[in-house]
Amino acid sequence: MTMRARTFAWLITVVMTLLVWARPALAAPQLSEAASRGRVTVYAESGLESQAAKLAEGAEAALTRISADLVDLPRPRRIEVRLVRDSSDLAAVAPAGRGAPPWAIGVAYPDLGIISIAVRRNANLVDPMSTLKHELGHIALGVALGARAPHWLHEGFAYQHSGEWSWDRTETLAGMAWFGGVVSLDELDRTFPREELPAHRAYAQSYDFVGFLSRRGRWEDKNDDGDRWPFRRFLTEVGRTGDLDSAAKIAFGRPLRELFEEWRSDLTNRYMLMPVGLLGLALWIFCAFLLTLAYWRRRRQNRKRMAQWDLEEQQRLEAERAETAARAAALAPSAVFAPSYVPWPGEDPLAEPDETDGPTSDGDPNKPARPPWIN
Numbered sequence: 116m117t118m119r120a121r122t123f124a125w126l127i128t129v130v131m132t133l134l135v136w137a138r139p140a141l142a143a144p145q146l147s148e149a150a151s152r153g154r155v156t157v158y159a160e161s162g163l164e165s166q167a168a169k170l171a172e173g174a175e176a177a178l179t180r181i182s183a184d185l186v187d188l189p190r191p192r193r194i195e196v197r198l199v200r201d202s203s204d205l206a207a208v209a210p211a212g213r214g215a216p217p218w219a220i221g222v223a224y225p226d227l228g229i230i231s232i233a234v235r236r237n238a239n240l241v242d243p244m245s246t247l248k249h250e251l252g253h254i255a256l257g258v259a260l261g262a263r264a265p266h267w268l269h270e271g272f273a274y275q276h277s278g279e280w281s282w283d284r285t286e287t288l289a290g291m292a293w294f295g296g297v298v299s300l301d302e303l304d305r306t307f308p309r310e311e312l313p314a315h316r317a318y319a320q321s322y323d324f325v326g327f328l329s330r331r332g333r334w335e336d337k338n339d340d341g342d343r344w345p346f347r348r349f350l351t352e353v354g355r356t357g358d359l360d361s362a363a364k365i366a367f368g369r370p371l372r373e374l375f376e377e378w379r380s381d382l383t384n385r386y387m388l389m390p391v392g393l394l395g396l397a398l399w400i401f402c403a404f405l406l407t408l409a410y411w412r413r414r415r416q417n418r419k420r421m422a423q424w425d426l427e428e429q430q431r432l433e434a435e436r437a438e439t440a441a442r443a444a445a446l447a448p449s450a451v452f453a454p455s456y457v458p459w460p461g462e463d464p465l466a467e468p469d470e471t472d473g474p475t476s477d478g479d480p481n482k483p484a485r486p487p488w489i490n
Contacts, residue, residue: 283401
């Protein structure tokens with residue numbers, strides 16, 4: 116490539132970059148109040164009013180469930196949700212001077228009580244309700260703990276209340292269990308990437324570790340789920356003192372590092388046994404398939420057998436009916452025509468009979484009388 120071509124390509128790149136950065140300022144979408152429920156008010160682009168109403172309806176209920184984990188801690192008073200169509204407009208509707216990551220589909224500003232959410236990313240639709248729940252978790256925890264909450268706790272807590280699930284993260288956790296690669300607790304916050312990747316170890320590990328803490332009871336007992344009480348007390352103590360290790364000792368009876376190692380062991384046990392469980396599931400599915408196949412085969416055979424029996428029964432009935440008809444025909448009298456009179460010997464059989472009833476000799480005493488009429 117010549118110097119002139121490289122210079123021209125560089126100029127094109129600069130111009131395109133400037134256009135991309137200038138686009139939010141030039142094409143900021145117009146938002147208007149679309150719905151309000153309790154502490155949540157949704158501002159949306161024109162045409163998104165119905166989705167805004169659904170978000171406002173579900174946001175207050177979700178915020179109530181989230182606040183139940185933050186006992187005796189400050190709670191958000193008012194939350195403003197800004198709803199746009201495309202994620203490329205999130206930076207345009209962000210608070211002044213704050214901006215938004217280019218890869219985000221939702222951004223929370225806990226200190227301001229503002230959330231920005233997109234309905235789609237380019238041509239891919241997303242679930243705005245799930246995104247809103249995730250960002251509400253960030254808002255609630257930010258108001259409750261302020262700067263005391265580390266990044267991994269923020270992400271794990273928000274994930275707990277969003278109901279998100281990702282196969283990529285599951286694969287990442289399985290790989291960490293099988294081949295190692297668990298990030299230490301001290302380094303976890305520093306390993307978060309600049310872009311949120313579903314399969315990144317920091318996100319997957321944070322989600323799973325906080326989930327482990329929320330399920331763990333006061334004691335190291337699988338049957339002691341604690342009804343989330345230890346996890347809630349842990350968050351309360353973090354908000355009160357800001358000391359994660361002290362809060363873990365008070366809530367769970369163990370320092371945070373020991374809980375982390377306990378989670379690592381639990382992770383290994385869960386995912387190392389996964390192949391065995393998957394194999395058992397595959398065998399069960401295969402057996403169920405064979406049973407289903409045998410059932411349909413037996414059912415088809417029974418249908419054929421029933422059809423054959425019906426055919427044989429029909430043939431038997433037809434044979435019986437034919438035999439009955441033959442017997443009836445053999446026993447019935449002959450249908451041959453019988454004349455109305457019997458001609459006398461020597462008499463013309465074609466001659467008209469005498470209309471005189473009874474026997475007669477036609478006046479001839481030597482001639483025998485005719486036979487009577489046969490009726």
